[in-house]
Amino acid sequence: MNEKNILIAGVGGQGVILASEILSEVGIKAGYDVKKSEIHGMSQRGGSVTSDVRWNKEKVYSPTISKKSADFILGFEKLETLRSIDMIKPDGVIISSDYHLDPMTVSAGNQIYPEDVEEKIKKIHSRSYFFSNEEVIKKIGNPKAINIFIVGALSYFMDIDKELWFDVIKNKVPPKTVELNIKAFEEGYNIVKK
C-alpha cells in the first residue's frame, strides 16, 4: 500500500478533526509522508465538516483528495457521507454511522432530508458499511467516542500494528478518556472483523 487517502465527513462538534489528527500521526509513525487538510471557521457551528488525510510512501503534494480518489470515507452522519460520495474510489470502502441529524435547512422546512440515505449510498457504492450509532453508543457508553470507534473500524483495513494506534490515541485524547477511547477503538476493530 503505497498511498492511502482517507476522507472524514461529519458535522461540527462530532470530533472529525481529532480523528484526522490521529490518522495523520499514525501515518507518520508507519513511515508515510502525510498531509491533512481541514476547513474550520464557520463550519464549527454545526455545519458540515470534512477533513482529508493523505498518506504516501513518496511525497504527498496536494493536501486535498481528488474526486474518486478516496480509499476510505469515514462518515459520522449519513447525510454527510452521501454529500462526499463522489470522492470515493471505485474500489474504496465507506464506513458510516447511520446517525441522522437534520440540518437547519431541513428543520426549518426549506429542504428535505432524503428518506433512504443508506440505500442510496449503497446503490451508488456497494462497498459501504453502516453501523448503528445507537447500539455503538450503548456498547461503548459515551457518544463522544464514536470518532475513535470509526478509527478502530478503519484500522482493520490497515496493516499497522495495534500498539502504534494505541500510542497515538493515548497522546491525542484527554487523559481521563484514554480507557474509554481504547475500548471504542477495539469495538470498532471488532465490528469489522465480524
Add this chain to the structure above:
Amino acid sequence: MPKKLLSGNEAIARGAYEAGVKVAAAYPGTPSTEILETIAKYNEVYAEWAPNEKVAVEVAIGSAFAGKRSLCAMKHVGLNVAADPFFTLSYTGIEGGFVLVSADDPGMHSSQNEQDNRNYARFAKIPLFEPSDSQEAKDFTKLAYQVSENFDTPVMVRSTTRLSHSKGLVELEDRTEQEAKEFPKRQEKKYITIPAHARPLRVKVERRLGKLKEYSEKTDINRVEWGDKDLGFIVSGISYNYVKECYPYASVLKLGFTNPLPIDRIREFVKKVEKVIVVEENDPFIENEIKANGIMVDGKNIIPNMGELNTDVIKKSIEGIKEVSKKEAVPVRPPALCPGCPHRGVFIVLRELGLRVVGDIGCYTLGVLPPLSALDWQVCMGGGISLVQGIAKAWDDKISDKVVGMVGDSTFFHSGITGLIDIVYNKGLSTLFILDNSTTAMTGTQENPGTGRTLKGESTKQLSIKKICEAVGVEEVYEIDPYYLDNLKEIVKNAISSPRPTVIICKNSCMLLKFRAGEKFTPLKVNSEKCIGCKACISVACPAITYDKKNKKAFIVKELCVGCEMCAKMCPVAAFEKDGKSLTYPNIHKIRGK
C-alpha cells in the same frame, strides 16, 4: 533535526520563533488566528491580541523601529484596516526585521470577500513570499526576516486558507537570537515622514525594488523543475501542489518570491517550453505582470479567477472535462448559532418586533439565515454601528424606531467605538446592540479587552463596555441578560422610541466557554401529546430542535440540547418539559408578536 506535523499557521509561527522574533501582534481572524495562538506559547516572544489589525501592525512596527524583529498576522480583510501604517512603513523601512502575514481566503470559507492581498505587496512596493506547504511556510518566514533586514523593507508572507489549515511535516530547528544591538539612534530623515523626508524615501523605494528584482532572479526559492518541454506551468503558493499532482511530467517554474517577479527567468522558461500556463488562485497577479513584460502565456483564460483551486478544478479547466455527477442534490448544512447561544434571544425579539437590523462580523452574522432571517445589512467590522447613522440620516432620523445596529464585544473594541462617537457627536438617535458573550467567539474564543485575560493567559484590566459607552456620551445604556426575552423586548421597545441614542448591552457568555468550564445541562423534552405541531419552537433556529414530519410533532435532539428554553418560550401550549416538569411562561404574550 526532529520533524513534526504542523499546520501552515503553526509553521509560520515556528519560523518566526526560530528567526528570533521578539514581538508579535494580531487581531484574530480566520484563517490566520492560530499563528498568534502558536507563537504565544514561546516564552521568548512577547505576543498580544491587539484590539484591531491597525493597532497590531503599529505595535509590530514599533518593535521593528526599536531594532527587534517583529511579526503581525491577519486575515486578508484585516489588512484593509491596517493599510495606513503598512504603506508608509514601506517608505521608512526598519531596524529589526518586519514580517506581515496575510492569510487570504480563496473560496470565502469564512470571509465576506475574496480579495487577493498579493496586490497589496505590489501596491506598497514590498517583497512577497508565497509558501506552498508547511515546511516552506516555516522556511520562507525565516528567510523573510533576512530579506527584510538586508533590503531595509517590510515583507509580506502570503498564506491562504488551504495552506494555513493544512498540516504537513516540518523539520524543526533551534531559535537563533538576534545579535544584541544598542537602542537605535535618532534618524528623523528616515522615520519622520514629513513631505521633505518622504520624497527622498520615495526614490529609495524604487531603488530597493530594482535590487529586489535582482534577488528574485537569483534566489533558489524561485526554481525550475524540468520535465516535458511541451507543457509547462508557472505556479506560486498552494497551486504548486495541485499542478505537480495533476501533471507530474510537465515542467514547472515554481515561484516562492513573487514581488518583484524574476522576469528574466520567466522569459527564459517560456522560451524553452511550448505551452505555458500560469496557475494561481484568484487574481492574475503573476500573469498580468508577465504579459505586461511582453511575454505571452496562458492563465486566467483557462484557470478560474474565482474560488479555490484544487486538482479537480485544474484538470477540468485545462482538459475541458465535463463530468456528470451521479449524485443527487443533498440538503445543505450551513453553520448555525449553537444550542443555548445567548445571541438567539436577541434575534427572536428583533424578529418579533419586525425591526430592520444592521449586523456585523461575528457569530451573530448567522442570524441572517432562516428561520431567524433577522439581519438586513452587513459590511465589515464596526459597520454594525456606523451604517445605522447613515441609514437614519438619509431618512431624516424618521426611521430610528425601525432600524437598529448590532456589534459583538470584540467587534466593539475593534472598531465599534468610533462609530458610536459619531452617533453621539452628530446627534443620532439610533438604538444599538452590543452582543457581549465575553469572548471572540467566531474565530474560536480568543481573549479581548473585555475578558480580563491576555493572549498569554495572564489576567489583566477588564474594560467595561458600559463605561466606555457612557464615557463617549451615550446617556441611555442598558445591560441585560438576553435569555429573559420579555424584559429584553420591553427595553428594546423603549429604546427605539427614545429621543436619544441608546445602547443595549446583551451580556451572557458564549456556550463554548460554558462547555469548556464543564457546566452541566439538562436537555428539554417535548411532550408529544401536548405538541400541536405549530413549529413556533422551530423558528428559534436551534440545531437541537427539529420537526418530525411523520408524527407532525417537534422533537429535541437530546445530545445537543442544553436546556436554554428558548424554544419552550415560544410554545403556545406549554408542551416542553424539563426534569419531567412542564415549562410554562406567564409572560409568553409579551414575547410573541409586536
